[in-house]
Amino acid sequence: xxxxxxxxxxxxxxxxxxxxxxxxxxxxxxxxxxxxxxxxxxxxxxxxxxxxxxxxxxxxxxxxxxxxxxxxxxxxxxxxxxxxxxxxxxxxxxxxxxxxxxxxxxxxxxxxxxxxxxxxxxxxxxxxxxxxxxxxxxxxxxxxxxxxxxxxxxxxxxxxxxxxxxxxxxxxxxxxxxxxxxxxxxxxxxxxxxxxxxxxxxxxxxxxxxxxxxxxxxxxxxxxxxxxxxxxxxxxxxxxxxxxxxxxxxxxxxxxxxxxxxxxxxxxxxxxxxxxxxxxxxxxxxxxxxxxxxxxxxxxxxxxxxxxxxxxxxxxxxxxxxxxxxxxxxxxxxxxxxxxxxxxxxxxxxxxxxxxxxxxxxxxxxxxxxxxxxxxxxxxxxxxxxx
Numbered sequence: 001x002x003x004x005x006x007x008x009x010x011x012x013x014x015x016x017x018x019x020x021x022x023x024x025x026x027x028x029x030x031x032x033x034x035x036x037x038x039x040x041x042x043x044x045x046x047x048x049x050x051x052x053x054x055x056x057x058x059x060x061x062x063x064x065x066x067x068x069x070x071x072x073x074x075x076x077x078x079x080x081x082x083x084x085x086x087x088x089x090x091x092x093x094x095x096x097x098x099x100x101x102x103x104x105x106x107x108x109x110x111x112x113x114x115x116x117x118x119x120x121x122x123x124x125x126x127x128x129x130x131x132x133x134x135x136x137x138x139x140x141x142x143x144x145x146x147x148x149x150x151x152x153x154x155x156x157x158x159x160x161x162x163x164x165x166x167x168x169x170x171x172x173x174x175x176x177x178x179x180x181x182x183x184x185x186x187x188x189x190x191x192x193x194x195x196x197x198x199x200x201x202x203x204x205x206x207x208x209x210x211x212x213x214x215x216x217x218x219x220x221x222x223x224x225x226x227x228x229x230x231x232x233x234x235x236x237x238x239x240x241x242x243x244x245x246x247x248x249x250x251x252x253x254x255x256x257x258x259x260x261x262x263x264x265x266x267x268x269x270x271x272x273x274x275x276x277x278x279x280x281x282x283x284x285x286x287x288x289x290x291x292x293x294x295x296x297x298x299x300x301x302x303x304x305x306x307x308x309x310x311x312x313x314x315x316x317x318x319x320x321x322x323x324x325x326x327x328x329x330x331x332x333x334x335x336x337x338x339x340x341x342x343x344x345x346x347x348x349x350x351x352x353x354x355x356x357x358x359x360x361x362x363x364x365x366x367x368x369x370x371x372x373x374x375x376x377x378x379x380x381x382x383x384x385x386x387x
Contacts, residue, residue, distance in 0.1 A: 002312065002340035007275040008261040010057060011064045011253050012085070012091070014046060015267030016072040017291050020107065024140045024206035025199060029289045030070045030267030038295070039079040045295045045303075047086040049266040049287065052301055054090060056274055057264060062091050064098045064253035067121075077115030084120045098123055098162075098252045104289070105151035106143035106213065113158035116131025123251075124155050125164040125195075126130035130171060131185040138172045138212065139199075152189045162249060164193040168228060170220040171199055172212040177335075179223040192249035196227060197242035241325045241376060257316045258322045259336040268294035273310075281338065282310040313385040315339050316346055320383040324359075349382045358382075 018033045025214045065087065067080070080101070087093065100123040101116060113124070128148045130136050135146065143151070155163050165186050169179040186194055198220060201207050215223065228238065236244040240258060243251065256263065265272035269289040275282050284309040288294045297303040310318070319339050323330040335343050343350075350366070353359040358372035358379040381387055 001317075002280045002349075004275055004277050004280055004340040005337070007277055008259075008338045009063045009256050010060045010274075011066065011256045011263040012062050012087070013253075013263055013265045013267075013270055014065065014067045014072075015069065015270040016042070016067060016075060017067065017070040017268045017289075018074055019071045020074070020142050020208075021140065022103070024210075025202070027202035027205050028070070031291060033074075035069075037074050038291075039075045041295055042291070043079055043083050043086070045298045046083060046266050047090070048298045049302060049303065050087070050090055052298075053264055053266070053272075056276070060092065062087075062093050062097065062264075063261075064101070064256060065093070066253040067101040069102055071104045071107055072101050073107045073112070073116075076113060077119055080121065081117060081119035081314055084186050098165075100125055100251070100253055102127060103151070103155075104143065105148045106141070108151050108154055110154045113145070113154055113160070117158050117160055122160070123162040123164070124160045125166065125294055126151055126155065127166045128152075128186070128255050129166060129168050131182050132174075132178055132322070135174060135178070139168075140206075149185075149189075152191065154365065156189075162193070163191045164195060164251065165189070165191045166195045166197075168197060168199045169223045170215050172214060174215060174223070176219065176226055177224050182232060183227045183329075187230065187234045187236075193243070193245040193251060194231065194236060195243055196231070198224065241328050241373070258326050260319045260322055261335065275338075275340075282315055282340075284308055284310055317383050318324065318340065318386055320346070324372070324379060325369070327373070329359075329365060332361075332364055332366060335366075346383065351370045353379055353382050 015029065017029050017031050018037050019030045022030055022032050037387050055142065099121055101121045102125045104127055104207065129139055129141060131145045133145045133149055136143065152163065152165065167182055167186055199214065201211055231244045235246060237247065238244050243254065262274050263272055263301050268291045269287060271284065271286045273282060273284050286305050288297060288305045294303050316339060319335060332343050350359065354361065357369055358375065360367055360369045366381060368376065
């Protein structure tokens with residue numbers, strides 16, 4: 001039986017679903033626009049969506065905001081300003097709140113980035129993926145290597161002092177030297193944060209239907225190891241499987257996900273997880289994916305595509321699925337606070353993981369061991385319901 005004393009920290013995710021072109025590896029809810037993006041109508045819909053969710057979060061502070069997509073940088077600064085003003089009028093936003101927006105290097109210019117910064121965006125996440133033109137072409141990206149570099153320089157000139165660069169490795173025909181060159185280039189710009197993750201082929205993507213030839217596991221592991229050493233040698237600290245930052249620049253929003261915090265989700269295809277104290281349950285809700293259907297139905301509250309209570313076994317697995325991605329792991333007491341369950345419910349699984357040298361633990365803390373980080377999937381499978 002769940003026993004929540006207080007809800008965990010609460011973040012807000014805002015989804016803007018349009019892109020100039022759908023990348024062949026992307027399985028996010030994104031849609032190519034044909035003429036123009038209906039930004040005024042969509043911001044109106046976002047605020048109506050938010051108002052419908054307010055009764056479930058009365059009195060709770062918002063610890064971070066993340067505007068993702070799609071390509072949010074397609075929207076004008078005026079639209080983002082109206083969105084943020086609407087959020088501030090309806091929510092308790094902490095004065096030092098982190099507000100992140102994703103941007104595509106092919107859609108940014110100095111004036112627009114400066115305006116985004118002026119209206120309140122204080123963290124920018126650039127989807128670079130690679131600094132190699134051939135790799136970018138194979139990934140279906142709309143920007144070139146030169147435009148990627150220019151985008152970072154533009155963001156710095158716009159006075160963003162918290163910039164993330166997204167990079168992928170294990171790309172079609174990529175070798176270890178090319179992957180290392182991408183990391184060297186990224187480090188040369190001295191961003192505060194680098195997300196470095198392996199390209200994977202996901203269902204319902206163009207790559208899934210027509211798979212490219214990717215490096216095998218041995219070569220991908222060599223790329224990962226070399227790149228991680230480069231990052232470590234350059235003062236970047238790995239705090240999650242694919243996340244590296246300079247000191248004090250961890251992504252607060254993503255940390256809240258990984259520590260099994262709550263998050264509100266507004267926008268087409270957005271998901272949310274909320275702990276309902278008076279009902280002693282965790283609920284997940286998600287919104288309609290198609291932007292037109294979402295906007296047409298939000299006023300009548302028919303934009304909700306699904307809503308369910310998370311089962312106790314799934315709560316345990318979802319917590320471990322996230323928290324064991326963190327290099328530092330998690331305090332035992334946080335497991336109780338964020339799941340409503342005592343740590344004893346996973347004692348059998350923890351013992352098995354410890355015997356396999358996949359975790360390290362004491363009375364107050366649990367973290368993945370070096371072997372557990374290397375074989376994370378094997379570690380997580382121990383906590384999967386029914387295994």
